[in-house]
Amino acid sequence: MQQQALRDFATAMANLFRGSHRRPSWRKRGRSAGFRIVAVKPTDVHVLNRRWSAVRIPKVGWVRFRRSRAVPEARSYRVTRDRAGRWQVAFAAVPDPIPGTGTGTGTIVGVDRGVTVSAALSTGALLHCPGLRPGEQARLLRLQRRLARAKSGSNRRTRLKAQIGRVKAREVDRRKDRVEKTSTAFARRYDLIRVEDLPIGNMTRSARGTLAEPGRNVRQKAGLNRSILAHGWGLLVRRLEQKAPGRVEKINPAYTSQTCNTCGTRDRQARESQAAFRCRACGQQANADVNAARNIALGHQWATTWVTARGGDADRRPVNREPQRCTPPLPADV
Template sequence: MSRFRMYPTTVQQAALLLQCSHARFVWNLALEQWSMWRRDKAFTPGFAEKGRQLTEARAEFEWLRAGSQTVQQQALRDFDHAVRSFFKGTHGRPTWRKAGCHEGFRIVGPQASRVVKQNRKWAAVNVPKVGWVRFRTSRSVPHAKSYRVTRSRDGRWHIAFAVIPPPLRAPGTGGVVGVDRGITVSAALSTGELLICPRLSDRESERLKQLQRRLCRCRRGSNRQKRYKSAIAKLYTRARDRRKDWVEKTSTDIERPGQYLPNRRRAKAGLNRAILASGWGDLVKRLEDKAAGRVEKVNPAYTSQTCSVCGHRAPENRKSQAVFRCAACKHQSNADVNAAMNIAAGRAVSARRETRVPVSLKREPQLAASR
């Protein structure tokens, strides 16, 4: 997806929100119709029958007829695709779309190609029933057969063109970089680097807590509640933008040596927020996109208890969260860096306490030189 920031006018924002509400209404109506099916009843209508029902509904209700038929039909197609993906087992069950949370619609077909470049920084897209809406061209606009217009919770509009860029086939250096993902240290590299994903500052975190407390005391549906929700959404968006920027830059730096071997730690209860803030999933996804075919996932079992020098493994080797001191050879280093070196060496140990042969220390200087 190639996503760009849109800057609609006040009138255009109202028209875009109306299109979003129509798409959400059609989706939820199709979901309700599909959810009513039981084994003792006939099959629910297919896409063709739903299309005929939509035509009849547009002829009867003026508020629905005021929207774009392309947007509403595409919502039915998207729901039909979601149902097929659910039965295939590739995606979860289709869920309800809620106002304020799921604001968006998709345009497919010849209308998706109505994009003009105005100058070096700006372009415009002709959205049905809305008109020409400007968006900022931070990079070249791809030629796509469909695009999706969305509104985030903080009120920002975006347009995403359905184009998957080919992965960059970097030549690589033959080096291997091990990455140990954690909570305190987001990513520890086998080269000795400790990378921390930026988060909200202490002042911003305190501000977020205050807003959340005030939101709990607001009357539901009031303007005050909407104002606090918007302020909270802006803080969350700020944290997400920082995390995304860090993931993009870090994945590019890690991809250069050649091969990346992330660990796969199971998320513990109560750590979901910390894991999200560390950007574990985003980092792996972007690395797989940028270094296609050169990413290998290694089981991290006991890597934090195994010495990367002599291969001795014992629980007492891990002195604390940050300190590793081998009881056999007295090697001492950062615990996360030691685990990353074991991951880079592919030194996965099983539950039977089987430790692989220690890896030569010559690998690390070559790895550092390749960067």
Template sequence: MGTGQGTGCGWVRFRLTRSELPDAKTFRVTFRNGQWHIAFAVVPEPTPVPGTGEVIGIDRGVTITAALSDGRTLNCPQLTVKERAQIRKHQRRAARAKKDSPEKAVEYAKVAKLKAREANRRKDWCEKTSAMLARSYDLIRFEKLNIKNMTSSARGTVEQPGKNVAQKSGLNRAILAQGWGLLRQRTEHKAPGRVQDVPAPYTSLRCSACGWIDKNSRKSQAEFACSSCGFTCNADENAATNVAAGQGGLPHPRRTAGAGGATMATGRSSAREPQPIWVGIPFF
């Protein structure tokens, strides 16, 4: 491929990952981690609406990347145990090497190559998953998360150092490795106007069968058992069902369940809200 006037790389061969050349006016050639990449700037066509009337709710988490309201769970691929061990090995070797030495640069380059592999897997998964969602559902609802605030540093300042900094850093890395933001962004690109955000509060504490809200219903990360009606299911699936129904945000009015029925809430952190019982996912 020619690069015109000035300096350039001359004519190069590349592997085309699509059936034909895209209709693009610009392209970018980059060199990363020992490999050349060429990217064409193309505005993709929106995915046609399937017309089934189906609504899907998506609850995002660290243990399960995306739990769908239809019971499916999708997980973003991560580095294998062997690859993580290799990263630690190269990081130790880089730490022992002399400052600004070629050996240190080589070890850091190997670490960067492995981390780039993880990023490529995450991008590929987000592309395929977002395409599947856009092709399968008329309306796609995500739990609204402020990822920037959730992954902010807990280091603090010299005057006011943060607490549990190492644990918070590990949680931040785990969140960013799931590709939450990229999945939401690419789904919106492929299904414009068909993606909605549902407020996150109480989606994981609300019973998707009867509507009661009680923190004691969330038995563990994976178990949900309603303290009012006894409904049980996977906790992530329950939250995704609430997202699909648009059941999110603060309850109004806020109530707790008493011995004689529903009473107004006090200052207790666990609250319940009586809701009409609904069955299935409403069509819009």
């Protein structure tokens, strides 16, 4: 056990210096609790009926589990216990990629991720990630208040933490289910999926700072971080890259929300509100998230078009022509 711990520590430090992992920390109670079994034989897994199977665990014996999908031919599996107290077994296998439309037309979709709307598509569709229901939110608030009054290390505090974990697990399960279904639909329906290249790790970093230099608007930033993580931005892109390898393209998100998709005019005041976008040059009115998704779907091709047509460069908007106010339409009886 001591040698294995030393090997694990050496691997963690090597991953840290390579830049692929974060600095190792102490394991927290109730998180990532589980173990991995390697060198699994085909005879170690038996199918009992159409819903249940059994797996052989060393020093434990045969353990039944509810089968959510067909068990693949895996060389290892991991048994974990989540914070809701549920035991799960996951078999390690490389899934087959999901084919696209296969029509050769090269259908492209742009995806703009947000807080109010989880994902806006260039087709005009608005997708929302489900969360806790009002009754569940009220129950979670009551449990958190009771947890704040519970004594540290008491059985009551342990019991309350388990109840909170079960409530939060429902939100996590719904988010994962929606991400899986959405990513599968995208991989089957479109040949090329373009998303924003967002540094989610930096965007959700805490703003509290240090004792010498405390941060500002810490509570507001914490609420924004929770909203970003609750919509599953990173999970959606990660599952898309796994299901549609080579068909996911990340686009620089700069000025996609301020640029008109019709005429290419960049105007900071064109976005009148969170959902309303009105171009002061051509008069186009659309949903702000859908307009940004259409710019993402183009892959900034509008920049090259405007450079050749009206001068300027690809980094700045052309200055040869100022935005013109559109003429209001004439009444129908004129």
